[in-house]
Amino acid sequence: MGIKVGVLGARGRVGEAVVAGVQEAEDLDLVAEIDRDDDLSTLVDAGAEVIVDFTTPDAVMGNIEFCVEHGIHCVVGTTGFDKERLAKVRSWVEKSEGVGVLIAPNFAISAVLTMAFARQAARFFESAEVIEFHHPNKLDAPSGTAVHTAEGIAEARREAGMGAQPDKTAQSLEGARGADVEGVPVHGVRMSGMVAHEEVIFGTQGQTLTIRQDSYDRTSFVPGVLVGVRNVAEHPGLTVGLDAYLGLEG
Amino acid sequence: MGIKVGVLGARGRVGEAVVAGVQEAEDLDLVAEIDRDDDLSTLVDAGAEVIVDFTTPDAVMGNIEFCVEHGIHCVVGTTGFDKERLAKVRSWVEKSEGVGVLIAPNFAISAVLTMAFARQAARFFESAEVIEFHHPNKLDAPSGTAVHTAEGIAEARREAGMGAQPDKTAQSLEGARGADVEGVPVHGVRMSGMVAHEEVIFGTQGQTLTIRQDSYDRTSFVPGVLVGVRNVAEHPGLTVGLDAYLGLEG
């Protein structure tokens, strides 16, 4: 018998990929597929132990409140959480002993690991730059993930008491050295055919270390969601970010 | 005032790079350069707090014994340590409270991190392969580092209860799928112009994670040695492998 899983937002594109992922996993049982007009009580009737929520900012708070009340753990990929919303979720789980809620902005496990490893590596290399690659329809540059990665590197450098990166550039075309994110250069490539890719390069005497993440299609969040589903019961309370589930050091 | 450092094997090619590295580091003071015919008592006279030993299997045991006896910490890159030798070193440091000895087979920090990250990532990806690239004068294939990395991945997979990697290959030219190291394929490339490079690739649904290490010249061990020198005093007793100094999880 596997963990009993309900999927909320089950008929959206993302939700469908989650449904398929749960169905293929031998240790998980899909017991409920909920969408916009379905009643949440179905989850209770079906005995759901964990739900996955990829719905909308409008719906998600009600969903979490209901599930926590009924002792159902939550793995949430829906966006729109600010400090206030997180505080509210925290107040719910505090009253409901043992229930775990994971809210993560990014479930692509390779991206989460890239960020975590970048933080760990940062203090050993005097140089660090980030290059991200996306399809040309992306509206922002650099990507939020790349900025977040650079901020993590910058923080690790500050904690280690490291100064500015070595860079003797005296003559430069505008933009050549990338965007400056707290002292870490970030370069954004927009390329037909690509999906979402990030490369972090570290350098010191005689060597470099490169950590690269490639997302080839839009289902790359599924393995991370399943990690969440399998482990949420062991993380009571509110957890923000998948990395806390990966057994890595911060 | 920096840490007072003595270098043993100071006139060998490796030792010369260590000497240069110590001299350039603002927080380290080079107080002694010892080679084959020099007297170890120079170290005591010079007030060395830490020594770096890149000498020979013949010389290294005497050097460590002398230093531990005189309360000098040791960072050792010399090869040839088997269980017996390690036990002997351990017996010396046990008698000498607070003295630290670091013996590491690989000081290239990018290589050590690659191995450590590979171990951490392994259980999240059903596929994992290692490709190493070296100059064509290398005698063994795959490299010891690549085999060691693959073994680490295999161990992490076993601990996580993972089975064999997915691979439907039915028709194959001999060698196409690489060497099998405990179920992890390892490929060795021999390429004019290259020095020493290792790439670990992990894959799961819709995504891959690549960790790559490039050594561009033969001084790439220096930053790792300096990490050793700076931290050995805080690691009393015998430590084998630089990773224990990097604050990473195993």
Next chain:
Amino acid sequence: MGIKVGVLGARGRVGEAVVAGVQEAEDLDLVAEIDRDDDLSTLVDAGAEVIVDFTTPDAVMGNIEFCVEHGIHCVVGTTGFDKERLAKVRSWVEKSEGVGVLIAPNFAISAVLTMAFARQAARFFESAEVIEFHHPNKLDAPSGTAVHTAEGIAEARREAGMGAQPDKTAQSLEGARGADVEGVPVHGVRMSGMVAHEEVIFGTQGQTLTIRQDSYDRTSFVPGVLVGVRNVAEHPGLTVGLDAYLGLEG
């Protein structure tokens, strides 16, 4: 007014992608979509100037014969052409002045260019290896494209009078050095999440050249098909392989 294009095999998965590609191209007009049970005369009625054929080995010969007879140029991706079949097609086009037929085993333009550039580069580098990466459901290793690439490199090396590649490997785990394709090592990686990728690495003193091709999804043949459609009228007679249309040197 654009070139009038008919698509044969229009309701297969590949055909659908071709149809979409033709519809999006401003200089092309889709005038006919033919599948299994449709009458070829539709092509004539619609005024098709060029057809694209992704059907079956059973159907393709009849399709080509009909089109050539009616003065319609053919771009063919259907498999199963041996010397006999090619000779038959050649005999048809010889009778039909000015009609062009392009039969290509690979329309992924990045893969075709990788092979072409590899041939051009080969004689300048003493080392050359090929690494291909595919999803784990692939049945053969190495891929046909990788073998073909290696054969092209080997031929260019022979023509330039080059000997064996430098390789001092004396001790090796079985398979570590890859499959030997006419003296060129070929390595096959099987990786969850990947689609189809090929990397050719060349090395000589102090430098390497890497040519890499990544296919991220199954529509990567479309741009090459469109190159065929746009240029087939200027290549009367039978042409085998897209490279002849790319204005490259062999």
Next chain:
Amino acid sequence: MGIKVGVLGARGRVGEAVVAGVQEAEDLDLVAEIDRDDDLSTLVDAGAEVIVDFTTPDAVMGNIEFCVEHGIHCVVGTTGFDKERLAKVRSWVEKSEGVGVLIAPNFAISAVLTMAFARQAARFFESAEVIEFHHPNKLDAPSGTAVHTAEGIAEARREAGMGAQPDKTAQSLEGARGADVEGVPVHGVRMSGMVAHEEVIFGTQGQTLTIRQDSYDRTSFVPGVLVGVRNVAEHPGLTVGLDAYLGLEG
């Protein structure tokens, strides 16, 4: 008996690498090593057929004039050639039937091929970007080679009637999208440990093509110089740029 080669600037760092390269080549005979104070007539006495000149802008014109007059072919890597100087060299070789002079700004054969392949590939891909990687002591960004590569891509795009690259970026940190070189984004990375590396990425539907060049040390120009030495006699007159010797299409 090999080609008789004289090296000018033989005791400079670059010249020394050329001398070593000629000595190791079985089909070449080193017959003269000339430096600042040596007499050029030594070349004639030694029977030099080809000279390699890595001297200074001050010395090089006299050297070429002397060699051309004496029927000795020239392979020149010295910098400082403007239109006037090239015109003067051209006037000399015109008078001296059959003598070849090759003047090249870049002898790193992998870099020259990268540029040539980039030009060939450009018209098949709607997206193209250049990333160059250098040590942090480099003064200019992007590198001259990267700018030159981007200009070549831009020219090939114009010749093929291609418009602007697709890029929906609406929100951007300054510099994130690189420097704009005639519509081709160019990114410069400055990284401890690296030497000189260039990556050109092309993208179209479902696929990318990457051409990457890595220089690992400062002798990477030697193989290109030897290509020059072996072929200069077959290229009478003045040739600018090594690519003309590589049998590639422009």
